[in-house]
Amino acid sequence: xxxxTFNINEIGDECKELSWPIQAxxxxxxxxxxxxxxxxxAGPGLFELRVQRTGSELLLQGHAAxxxxxxCVRCLEDAPFAVSVDLVGLVKTEGSVxxxxxxxxxxxxxxxxxxxxxxxxxxxxxEHIVLECPMRHVCGDDCNGLEVPAHIRPPDDFGEEREGVDxxxxxxxxxxxxxxxNKE
Ligand SMILES: [Zn+2]
Numbered sequence: 564x565x566x567x568t569f570n571i572n573e574i575g576d577e578c579k580e581l582s583w584p585i586q587a588x589x590x591x592x593x594x595x596x597x598x599x600x601x602x603x604x605a606g607p608g609l610f611e612l613r614v615q616r617t618g619s620e621l622l623l624q625g626h627a628a629x630x631x632x633x634x635c636v637r638c639l640e641d642a643p644f645a646v647s648v649d650l651v652g653l654v655k656t657e658g659s660v661x662x663x664x665x666x667x668x669x670x671x672x673x674x675x676x677x678x679x680x681x682x683x684x685x686x687x688x689x690e691h692i693v694l695e696c697p698m699r700h701v702c703g704d705d706c707n708g709l710e711v712p713a714h715i716r717p718p719d720d721f722g723e724e725r726e727g728v729d730x731x732x733x734x735x736x737x738x739x740x741x742x743x744x745n746k747e
Contacts, residue, residue, distance in 0.1 A: 619657045620655050625684075627691065629645075631646055653672065
């Protein structure tokens with residue numbers, strides 16, 4: 564499924580502005596296999612792109628914003644994350660595209676974005692979204708993590724001193740009373 568495509572013949576000498584909604588279905592299929600999922604309640608995102616021809620190259624300057632859900636690393640619940648990312652790239656439309664891989668500029672999108680006269684940006688966009696999402700997302704500062712089930716939860720007074728004596732020392736005190744009877 565390619566949603567973010569344009570034909571290079573649409574690009575004249577003037578800068579062209581394009582924009583597409585980033586639909587939940589696209590996020591779902593493109594990011595399948597990752598922890599990222601669309602936040603359907605928040606609605607579609609937006610991918611905006613300026614395309615400018617510079618000789619045999621197209622300069623792409625874009626911005627993408629989308630509402631995602633990431634698992635919280637503490638409680639594992641879905642936590643909303645608004646991704647917002649800038650994208651810059653070059654597409655060579657003719658000439659010695661590709662060549663040796665080390666000649667390809669960082670910003671240069673590989674040959675794979677171009678199919679005939681059509682530029683397909685889905686993979687490029689997906690990569691930027693994935694890289695922009697945090698590895699460790701927390702749903703909120705007040706997240707207490709996973710709730711411990713009642714049957715394995717320590718008692719509420721766990722760790723508190725009982726009658727001034729550390730409960731861990733209570734058996735020793737009992738022993739002391741037996742071995743050393745109070746002489747007073
Ligand atoms: Zn959480």
